Amino acid sequence: MKLVDIYRVKTFVVPEYVDAVVQGVLSIDDLRVGNYKNVMWQSKSGVEQFVPGEEAVPTEGESGEKTTLTSLRIEFSIPRDESLLRRVIEEGIYPNHPWDEPVVQVSEEREARKQE
Template sequence: MRLLPVYRVSVYVPPEHVQRVIDGVCAVDDLRIGAYAHAAWISAPATEQFRPLEGANPTLGGIGELVRAPSVRVEFCIPRDAARLARLVESGIRAHHPWDVPAIFVDETTMPAA
């Protein structure tokens, strides 16, 4: 078995914006894994919480207010390419996510080759 080095990107998205974020990501990159494109995983609903501080431009809640909102985790993997990752984060996720600071996580891992 051959393992491919990949970035695993996870982002938490309000449920009503999941398709918008996925469409934005797929417009920037086809998320190809072997003979499949637009490969992504959408996890069960969860809850995120945050308190906007001075200087924030919150979509939900006000400055100083603790906010809890429904959220869904969206994940995808791409080969380790820093420029590709930067395009996906900026033009694919941030440009289509409703929060001014979305919760985006990037891990370096491996996955079996197709």
């Protein structure tokens, strides 16, 4: 067993854009864990809510009005390499996500690898 330093990346996206965001991420990194690639988790549907500000350019909803939509959480890990992290977010997630300011959460964690 070996512990490796990783970034855990999470984002929330409406169902019709999930495949585009996933393919965008996979175009930057194949999300390899041991002998497996494209390792990613998707949650069941949840509810996302927001109120666009006056300067927002919302894909859904109107400025100043609460909007609720069904969304899924996409979660994956990558090696702890800040350059790779920036590419995954800036080239993989942002251009494929419908929101002008998508929520992307990043945490530094360690994962166990059975294969060394």
